[in-house]
Amino acid sequence: MNIDIISFLINLTCILLLPSLKFSIAVDTLDLSQSFTNGMTLVSQGEKFVLGFFSPMNSNKSYLGIWYKNIPVQTVVWVANGVKPINDSSSGILTLNDTGNLVLKQRDEVVWYTTSQQGSLNPVAQLLDSGNLVIRGEKETNPEVYLWQSFDYPSDTILPGMKLGWNLRTHTERRMTSWKSPDDPSPGDLYWGSLLYNYPEQYLMQGTKKYVRVGPWNGLHFSGVPDQKPNNVYAYNFVSNKDEIYYTYSMLNDSVISRMELNQTDSIYYRYVWSEDQQIWNVMKSLPKDRCDYYRKCGVYGICTITGSLLCECLSGFSPRSPAAWNSSDWSQGCVRNKPLNCTNKLNDGFVKVKGLKIPDCSHTWVDQTIGLNECRLKCLNNCSCTAYTNSNITGEGSGCVMWFGDLIDIREFENDGQDLYIRMDASELGKEGHDGLKKNLISILASIIIASGMLFFGYRLYILRHRITEDSENIELEGGRGSEDEDDLDLPLLTYSTLVTATDNFSIKNKIGEGGFGPVYKGRLASRQEIAVKRLSSDSGQGINELKNEVKLIAKLQHRNLVKLLGCCIEEEHRMLVYEYMPNNSLNWLIFDDTKSKLLDWPKRFNIICGIARGLLYLHQDSRLRIIHRDLKPSNILLDDKLNPKISDFGIARIFGLDQTHGNTSRVVGTYGYMAPEYAADGLFSVKSDVFSFGILMLEIICGKRSRGFYVENESPNLVTHAWSLWKEGRALELIDKNIKDACVESEALRCIHVSLLCVQQFPEDRPGMPSVILMLGSDGEFAKPKEPGYYVNKYSFAETSKSGQSEKTITNQMTITLLEAR
Numbered sequence: 001m002n003i004d005i006i007s008f009l010i011n012l013t014c015i016l017l018l019p020s021l022k023f024s025i026a027v028d029t030l031d032l033s034q035s036f037t038n039g040m041t042l043v044s045q046g047e048k049f050v051l052g053f054f055s056p057m058n059s060n061k062s063y064l065g066i067w068y069k070n071i072p073v074q075t076v077v078w079v080a081n082g083v084k085p086i087n088d089s090s091s092g093i094l095t096l097n098d099t100g101n102l103v104l105k106q107r108d109e110v111v112w113y114t115t116s117q118q119g120s121l122n123p124v125a126q127l128l129d130s131g132n133l134v135i136r137g138e139k140e141t142n143p144e145v146y147l148w149q150s151f152d153y154p155s156d157t158i159l160p161g162m163k164l165g166w167n168l169r170t171h172t173e174r175r176m177t178s179w180k181s182p183d184d185p186s187p188g189d190l191y192w193g194s195l196l197y198n199y200p201e202q203y204l205m206q207g208t209k210k211y212v213r214v215g216p217w218n219g220l221h222f223s224g225v226p227d228q229k230p231n232n233v234y235a236y237n238f239v240s241n242k243d244e245i246y247y248t249y250s251m252l253n254d255s256v257i258s259r260m261e262l263n264q265t266d267s268i269y270y271r272y273v274w275s276e277d278q279q280i281w282n283v284m285k286s287l288p289k290d291r292c293d294y295y296r297k298c299g300v301y302g303i304c305t306i307t308g309s310l311l312c313e314c315l316s317g318f319s320p321r322s323p324a325a326w327n328s329s330d331w332s333q334g335c336v337r338n339k340p341l342n343c344t345n346k347l348n349d350g351f352v353k354v355k356g357l358k359i360p361d362c363s364h365t366w367v368d369q370t371i372g373l374n375e376c377r378l379k380c381l382n383n384c385s386c387t388a389y390t391n392s393n394i395t396g397e398g399s400g401c402v403m404w405f406g407d408l409i410d411i412r413e414f415e416n417d418g419q420d421l422y423i424r425m426d427a428s429e430l431g432k433e434g435h436d437g438l439k440k441n442l443i444s445i446l447a448s449i450i451i452a453s454g455m456l457f458f459g460y461r462l463y464i465l466r467h468r469i470t471e472d473s474e475n476i477e478l479e480g481g482r483g484s485e486d487e488d489d490l491d492l493p494l495l496t497y498s499t500l501v502t503a504t505d506n507f508s509i510k511n512k513i514g515e516g517g518f519g520p521v522y523k524g525r526l527a528s529r530q531e532i533a534v535k536r537l538s539s540d541s542g543q544g545i546n547e548l549k550n551e552v553k554l555i556a557k558l559q560h561r562n563l564v565k566l567l568g569c570c571i572e573e574e575h576r577m578l579v580y581e582y583m584p585n586n587s588l589n590w591l592i593f594d595d596t597k598s599k600l601l602d603w604p605k606r607f608n609i610i611c612g613i614a615r616g617l618l619y620l621h622q623d624s625r626l627r628i629i630h631r632d633l634k635p636s637n638i639l640l641d642d643k644l645n646p647k648i649s650d651f652g653i654a655r656i657f658g659l660d661q662t663h664g665n666t667s668r669v670v671g672t673y674g675y676m677a678p679e680y681a682a683d684g685l686f687s688v689k690s691d692v693f694s695f696g697i698l699m700l701e702i703i704c705g706k707r708s709r710g711f712y713v714e715n716e717s718p719n720l721v722t723h724a725w726s727l728w729k730e731g732r733a734l735e736l737i738d739k740n741i742k743d744a745c746v747e748s749e750a751l752r753c754i755h756v757s758l759l760c761v762q763q764f765p766e767d768r769p770g771m772p773s774v775i776l777m778l779g780s781d782g783e784f785a786k787p788k789e790p791g792y793y794v795n796k797y798s799f800a801e802t803s804k805s806g807q808s809e810k811t812i813t814n815q816m817t818i819t820l821l822e823a824r
């Protein structure tokens, strides 16, 4: 009995307490019977968000809004009556009426209301943990049939799960709009707009003006925001179908709080992440990021390059409309074609591929998701108002087609992850893009090949050349000369040891002219009075006589006017010697680093030397029947003939020592610090690209007349490469040029060489051009890739320059033998 009374009392208490409990503890729902006044709040179930009345800092007005529950700096994410504030801080009343609409009144005047049409028997308004205020039927849980939701009416903030863009069924835009000022939540003039072009685009708009073009969605990110990458904070998505086009994001970790906001004061879009430790909002991302982000910064056909010496440049094939204005940094008038397009022979037009871009304004575009790049090109070519095309979706290999009509506007360049664009050009302009240069160079390559390889391989070469002319010039890796010449066994003269003893005066020290990688070199003179250079190989070649003979024969077949010619050899008992033609003008090493002698090498001669070395190296890499990686390219291995033509020496020696593969990883590093590519010096990885690196260094040395190592400018730059890079970045590259040759110097040529050499010394092999591209670049005035910061192997053991000739030293690094070879 007693127990019954107690339980009755408990029940009674509970019933009596319940309503007040309901109001003092978090309530997230408002129903028909209630009116919601100033001082009351709805709190979402998980206590994430609050709905209530607030007054911005310096304002006496009050607004109905939503803010974070647990963030001490009141951060309002949504405002109902931004346009029509309540004049004081006590008279606002929010109610839900029978038709399922929220109505906000100040006394009897309606200041805000929702416009749901559907109606529902028992509507409720509920604040969800997502920050979404929804009106729904009491029993309804399906978001699709909510009567109304605040997420459809964003203020200046986009929360996870909100959609930024269009509902095409209702033709309404969910638009993020800035507050007028921090104390006035009425709409400012800055908003994120989704423009429904054929290729829809996102913009930050300022009133009706395009302010920052975020760009179209390219499958991976907005074209103007290439640094948007999958990250561990939020996931993002862009949805485009017949019903909707929108951008949205979601948090990957529920305990991380992030929001996107448009800020009128700064005119910037921010993505913030709340820092629990510091109790502040940290900026994770912002737009505009730099000057190139402002719409139309460089006018039509201009390209904005934040790292360039000039902010704006014309696309190649175009020139400033007003050179004077352009000169005074007024880019607004943009650029015009050097050669206008001519519709009568549209099929003769072609396209220039420009890489690394934010693609142009998409107002006048046409899209077909179903066709690829080739068909796209044809379609564009066939319509003479089509000015450019590219893939509409760059995911994977790329797919889809987007074409531009009319002028190309608002192009910028990105350091990483920009897109390709194919720009229409008159046929006569295409040549200037490199095809002319290509032909010009091919003719010289052809010439040298004919001289070198003899007419025997002519037909085959011609085939390759024709092939190359029609193909893109980049990255064609052809193994040259396979086929016909196997049976031709150029007999290599064998010289006797005694002949060479006589020729070199018993290898007298006064005849020693150098110390190469695999042994000393002596000058000699045969009985016929022909001068020769004899390389005496150290005997530990590890090869049997027959293998050695075979290798020597192969090397003897490498003949090119920019390679030192192997005349014969001597293999007798323990003696192993190679006999080369003698080069009267010694090595480059001997000339360019000497203040007096270097004056003999004026710019035209140096340029000729650079091009010669490049051709020789190209031949080794891909035109000879063997692919030879030189592995030790440096000035002392470049000999000069009587007309100062360069000839590469010491190639193929590694093969004789059984070291050569054309590509690979070796425990025996043969090379010289200062010229070795980082991956080769550090890990023994070599390839044609490690030779390209050495070539880049060599080229810089030729231009500057300074050694790569042992180079100090008041101790600011540890070496020539870093010095060159810092001057280049500052637009002072011309200062690199050897002062001894300033007079006859063709600055554009020298600059181009410096540019190419910086590309050659990039950190990563894949960023370096191959020798075919190097040759093309040396011979053309086209635009080519911007170098990134170069790579350089820092030798931890020795910075000291060992310039005494004949010196060699051995250092152990990572258990690899590094042979330091020095000047001959």
Ligand SMILES: *[C@@H]1O[C@H](CO)[C@@H](O)[C@H](O)[C@H]1NC(C)=O
Binding pocket: 058, 059, 060
């Ligand atoms: C707010 O109200 C107070 C007193 O009513 C007044 O002195 C003040 O100027 C008002 N501030 C603003 C920004 O209107």
Ligand SMILES: *[C@@H]1O[C@H](CO)[C@@H](O)[C@H](O)[C@H]1NC(C)=O
Binding pocket: 084, 085, 086, 087, 106, 109, 111
């Ligand atoms: C606020 O006050 C101003 C004048 O002081 C008046 O014009 C306006 O109608 C008021 N607004 C509301 C919602 O009462």
Ligand SMILES: *[C@@H]1O[C@H](CO)[C@@H](O)[C@H](O)[C@H]1NC(C)=O
Binding pocket: 097, 098, 099, 100, 101, 102, 103, 113, 114
């Ligand atoms: C509810 O409010 C909306 C918006 O003010 C209004 O259009 C509608 O007529 C109201 N319904 C009722 C029954 O008062």
Ligand SMILES: *[C@@H]1O[C@H](CO)[C@@H](O)[C@H](O)[C@H]1NC(C)=O
Binding pocket: 179, 181, 182, 263, 264, 265, 266
């Ligand atoms: C915009 O940014 C400024 C400064 O960065 C800040 O003071 C202001 O509160 C922000 N405005 C809004 C509406 O958040």
Ligand SMILES: *[C@@H]1O[C@H](CO)[C@@H](O)[C@H](O)[C@H]1NC(C)=O
Binding pocket: 218, 219, 393, 394, 395, 396, 399
């Ligand atoms: C882009 O292509 C990828 C792979 O083909 C596909 O999965 C994706 O849906 C495409 N995106 C768009 C926006 O078409």
Ligand SMILES: *[C@@H]1O[C@H](CO)[C@@H](O)[C@H](O)[C@H]1NC(C)=O
Binding pocket: 253, 254, 255, 256
């Ligand atoms: C989520 O974020 C919180 C706070 O930054 C962190 O402590 C937690 O480890 C994260 N959880 C996961 C699964 O990453």
Ligand SMILES: *[C@@H]1O[C@H](CO)[C@@H](O)[C@H](O)[C@H]1NC(C)=O
Binding pocket: 323, 324, 327
């Ligand atoms: C542009 O300026 C440079 C020097 O600043 C001058 O040499 C050149 O002639 C100018 N070009 C034009 C078209 O004004």
Ligand SMILES: *[C@@H]1O[C@H](CO)[C@@H](O)[C@H](O)[C@H]1NC(C)=O
Binding pocket: 342, 343, 344, 345
């Ligand atoms: C266009 O090309 C045709 C045929 O080559 C030529 O006759 C005509 O003059 C050209 N028109 C212009 C504007 O260059």
Ligand SMILES: *[C@@H]1O[C@H](CO)[C@@H](O)[C@H](O)[C@H]1NC(C)=O
Binding pocket: 366, 382, 383, 384, 385, 386, 405
């Ligand atoms: C070229 O394309 C434009 C834009 O799609 C179109 O208006 C025009 O009719 C096309 N011209 C031809 C010749 O197909």
